[in-house]
Amino acid sequence: MGDIWAIYILWFRDIKRYWYDKPRIFASLGQPILFLFVLGTALSPSFKGPGGINFSEFIFPGIISMTVLFTSIFSAISIVWDREFGFLKEVLVAPVSRWSIVTGKALGGSTVALFQGTLMLILAPLVGVRLTPLSVIGSLIVMFIIGLAMNSLGIVIAARMKEMEGFQMVVNFLIMPLFFMSGALFPMNNLPAWLAVLNRLDPLTYGVDLLRAVILGLNSFPVALSLGVILGFMLLMFAIAVFEFNLSE
Amino acid sequence: MDTNTIIKVENLTRKFNGLTAVDGISFEVKKGEIFGFLGPNGAGKTTTINMLCTLLRPTSGTAEVACCDIIKDPNRVRREIGIIFQDPSLDDRLTAEDNLRFHGYLYHMKISDINQRIPEVLNLVELYDRRKDFVKKFSGGMKRRLEIARGLLHHPKLLFLDEPTLGLDPQTRAHIWDYILKMRKETGLSIFMTTHYMQEAEVCDRIAIMDHGHIVDLDSPEGLKKKHGEDTLEKVFLKITGREIRTQAGESSWTQWMRRS
Numbered sequence: 320m321g322d323i324w325a326i327y328i329l330w331f332r333d334i335k336r337y338w339y340d341k342p343r344i345f346a347s348l349g350q351p352i353l354f355l356f357v358l359g360t361a362l363s364p365s366f367k368g369p370g371g372i373n374f375s376e377f378i379f380p381g382i383i384s385m386t387v388l389f390t391s392i393f394s395a396i397s398i399v400w401d402r403e404f405g406f407l408k409e410v411l412v413a414p415v416s417r418w419s420i421v422t423g424k425a426l427g428g429s430t431v432a433l434f435q436g437t438l439m440l441i442l443a444p445l446v447g448v449r450l451t452p453l454s455v456i457g458s459l460i461v462m463f464i465i466g467l468a469m470n471s472l473g474i475v476i477a478a479r480m481k482e483m484e485g486f487q488m489v490v491n492f493l494i495m496p497l498f499f500m501s502g503a504l505f506p507m508n509n510l511p512a513w514l515a516v517l518n519r520l521d522p523l524t525y526g527v528d529l530l531r532a533v534i535l536g537l538n539s540f541p542v543a544l545s546l547g548v549i550l551g552f553m554l555l556m557f558a559i560a561v562f563e564f565n566l567s568e
Numbered sequence: 569m570d571t572n573t574i575i576k577v578e579n580l581t582r583k584f585n586g587l588t589a590v591d592g593i594s595f596e597v598k599k600g601e602i603f604g605f606l607g608p609n610g611a612g613k614t615t616t617i618n619m620l621c622t623l624l625r626p627t628s629g630t631a632e633v634a635c636c637d638i639i640k641d642p643n644r645v646r647r648e649i650g651i652i653f654q655d656p657s658l659d660d661r662l663t664a665e666d667n668l669r670f671h672g673y674l675y676h677m678k679i680s681d682i683n684q685r686i687p688e689v690l691n692l693v694e695l696y697d698r699r700k701d702f703v704k705k706f707s708g709g710m711k712r713r714l715e716i717a718r719g720l721l722h723h724p725k726l727l728f729l730d731e732p733t734l735g736l737d738p739q740t741r742a743h744i745w746d747y748i749l750k751m752r753k754e755t756g757l758s759i760f761m762t763t764h765y766m767q768e769a770e771v772c773d774r775i776a777i778m779d780h781g782h783i784v785d786l787d788s789p790e791g792l793k794k795k796h797g798e799d800t801l802e803k804v805f806l807k808i809t810g811r812e813i814r815t816q817a818g819e820s821s822w823t824q825w826m827r828r829s
Contacts, residue, residue: 324674325673325674328674332659332662335662335666336659339661340661401659406658409653409657409658409674412622412623412646413675414644414646414674414675
């Protein structure tokens with residue numbers, strides 16, 4: 320029972336810090352908005368999507384996934400931050416099980432990512448995407464799952480990192496391939512073999528495909544497969560993160 | 569553990585990559601006692617504290633703290649102790665009150681108890697008026713006072729103070745001791761502390777002097793002075809541990825561990 324409160328307060332702390340840091344909320348929307356409107360508009364004439372959708376509409380779910388990916392992985396930097404500034408000791412010495420520390424952190428980071436993703440989702444009318452109550456609910460669920468999976472990956476990296484620079488380096492090394500190979504910006508059918516393989520290996524692919532299924536009704540993989548892969552990846556990362564935190568005891 | 573003992577240490581040892589930071593120490597601390605841990609830098613004081621407060625696993629030996637074994641039942645030990653670390657450990661992007669509330673939840677306190685306790689401990693350290701301020705804006709002394717308030721929030725039976733007044737001006741130091749001694753008087757709190765200030769060590773009921781991972785002497789301040797024929801603790805300390813300057817080997821190993829974890 321005490322662990323529930325610990326999870327709650329760890330989660331709430333991340334939300335509070337996010338809320339106190341309003342400039343960051345808007346600054347981190349700059350990049351996805353650029354992608355969406357500049358790249359989307361520029362490439363729209365040369366793109367013929369299934370069902371006559373234009374490029375901006377097509378990449379809209381991909382850009383939302385990108386927002387969620389970046390926010391959730393980078394949220395895990397707070398663990399490195401806490402270690403460097405001593406706050407992690409306050410948490411580690413509290414009568415709280417290690418798995419609940421990881422859970423609280425993962426829920427916090429993915430909720431923040433969910434907020435950021437929702438801010439992008441609100442732009443739907445501007446790119447001509449029509450949302451229904453059902454697609455909004457579906458998007459929120461998928462965004463949260465992507466956030467949880469990618470934030471857990473971030474925690475796995477953060478648990479081993481001594482310095483913030485090191486964390487940033489590893490994450491930058493991972494985040495761009497994760498994003499580019501995921502099919503966020505291109506259709507996943509008819510890819511050359513080498514790219515198709517990389518695309519299928521990228522866990523984010525399945526998140527993007529799910530979000531595209533929910534928002535546009537387009538998908539390259541069966542929903543059950545995508546859901547299974549992304550949830551499986553999430554559980555695996557979560558388990559590794561808990562294992563790493565237990566080692567420090 | 570007999571009911572008058574709050575800490576019982578048996579053969580506690582910690583090694584870091586071949587270096588023995590704490591080498592088979594044994595001692596007991598009685599309930600309500602202020603127990604001082606003195607020693608040069610790198611003597612193993614912080615490593616000992618970190619083992620007693622369950623942040624670090626002993627290589628061998630064990631200890632009972634407050635109620636339970638630090639290895640078998642770390643969560644129950646954690647619940648009964650309060651800690652003021654050597655280095656700051658506040659979230660400076662939150663307010664003073666946020667930090668305390670966070671602590672209360674982590675320590676499974678009831679919400680009504682948290683709400684009642686926050687003004688109490690903030691008043692004790694004279695920070696109630698600043699409760700809505702971000703910790704970022706606090707001076708070093710104010711941060712320390714807030715950490716003391718936080719360490720006391722969950723009614724601990726035992727308080728660990730690792731150089732609680734390091735780098736603070738004499739006014740703040742005096743105030744911090746006032747708070748701590750007031751708390752002890754009111755609640756019968758036991759205190760385990762390390763310090764480099766010998767005047768502060770005078771308030772201890774008993775002092776252990778540690779060097780090279782061993783306890784080299786253990787007695788009341790008066791007893792130590794009498795035994796070594798000196799009139800101040802400072803002289804006793806230098807007589808026992810010598811005048812040579814130490815490296816910080818023990819502490820840097822600890823830092824390494826924290827970074828690996």
